[in-house]
Amino acid sequence: QLTVGVLALQGAFSEHIQLLRKAAVTLNAGGATAQWKFTEVRTAEELASCDALIVPGGESTAISLVAARNGLLDNLRDFVKVKRKPTWGTCAGLILLAESANRTKKGGQELIGGLDVRVNRNHFGRQTESFTTNIELPFLSSLPEGNIPYHAIFIRAPVVEKILPHVEGIQTKEAERDDTVVAPSLQPEEQVPRDLINTEVEVMASLIRTEKHPGTVQPNETSSGGDIIAVRQGNCFGTSFHPELTDDPRIHVWWLQEILQTLHK
Numbered sequence: 001q002l003t004v005g006v007l008a009l010q011g012a013f014s015e016h017i018q019l020l021r022k023a024a025v026t027l028n029a030g031g032a033t034a035q036w037k038f039t040e041v042r043t044a045e046e047l048a049s050c051d052a053l054i055v056p057g058g059e060s061t062a063i064s065l066v067a068a069r070n071g072l073l074d075n076l077r078d079f080v081k082v083k084r085k086p087t088w089g090t091c092a093g094l095i096l097l098a099e100s101a102n103r104t105k106k107g108g109q110e111l112i113g114g115l116d117v118r119v120n121r122n123h124f125g126r127q128t129e130s131f132t133t134n135i136e137l138p139f140l141s142s143l144p145e146g147n148i149p150y151h152a153i154f155i156r157a158p159v160v161e162k163i164l165p166h167v168e169g170i171q172t173k174e175a176e177r178d179d180t181v182v183a184p185s186l187q188p189e190e191q192v193p194r195d196l197i198n199t200e201v202e203v204m205a206s207l208i209r210t211e212k213h214p215g216t217v218q219p220n221e222t223s224s225g226g227d228i229i230a231v232r233q234g235n236c237f238g239t240s241f242h243p244e245l246t247d248d249p250r251i252h253v254w255w256l257q258e259i260l261q262t263l264h265k
């Protein structure tokens with residue numbers, strides 16, 4: 001049995017559990033035989049029982065504050081960055097999995113890290129806070145109905161503004177900027193084998209701007225093909241939008257399949 005946890009401190013956690021259940025049914029109908037358990041995670045013990053984790057959308061500052069208050073942040077960092085278990089962040093979850101994020105007016109929050117990216121919180125600004133749009137998700141193409149456009153919901157969404165070079169001390173360099181919060185580096189005794197961490201950030205999906213969702217016009221080096229809205233690096237996956245607020249289980253199906261593949265490697 002494989003246990004997939006959803007961090008349940010704030011935000012859209014029960015929606016994720018619903019879709020995970022739906023995804024498992026789809027997977028098993030397609031011939032998979034895995035037994036899954038989906039569970040809400042609020043404590044270190046609950047986290048320790050998980051093979052994989054989702055950090056949901058919500059408010060990253062709130063999730064991070066509650067995690068810090070519950071003494072869970074170090075366990076989360078250990079799960080994601082040392083044990084390197086499969087972890088998926090949606091929206092606020094993507095922010096928390098980034099190594100670097102912009103500080104908003106309300107301040108920063110402590111990040112978990114795991115993805116060598118800098119995210120821009122609330123990228124699409126205030127007036128256009130929320131929008132939905134149909135997008136192409138190339139990574140779904142191997143699924144049945146994978147080519148049907150995906151209805152993506154963006155709510156005060158972040159985007160990946162920059163992919164950070166995978167070099168020693170990058171957090172320190174990012175942290176020198178006073179508009180920035182960074183995830184703490186691992187302690188020397190926590191270092192994980194190089195082959196596990198030396199994986200590239202893959203851009204999984206981009207959003208080309210249209211009049212409907214103009215974004216803040218901030219030219220940056222990685223977004224000439226649109227804003228980066230889904231990335232993967234080793235065990236970590238992040239999306240700007242909220243699959244959990246739709247009833248389309250395809251990304252959850254894809255992600256559960258990825259988990260099965262990593263565990264069988």
Ligand code: GLN
Binds near residue numbers: 056059121158
């Ligand atoms: N803007 C939110 C944040 O900074 C994320 C919004 C969301 O998860 N819908 O945490």
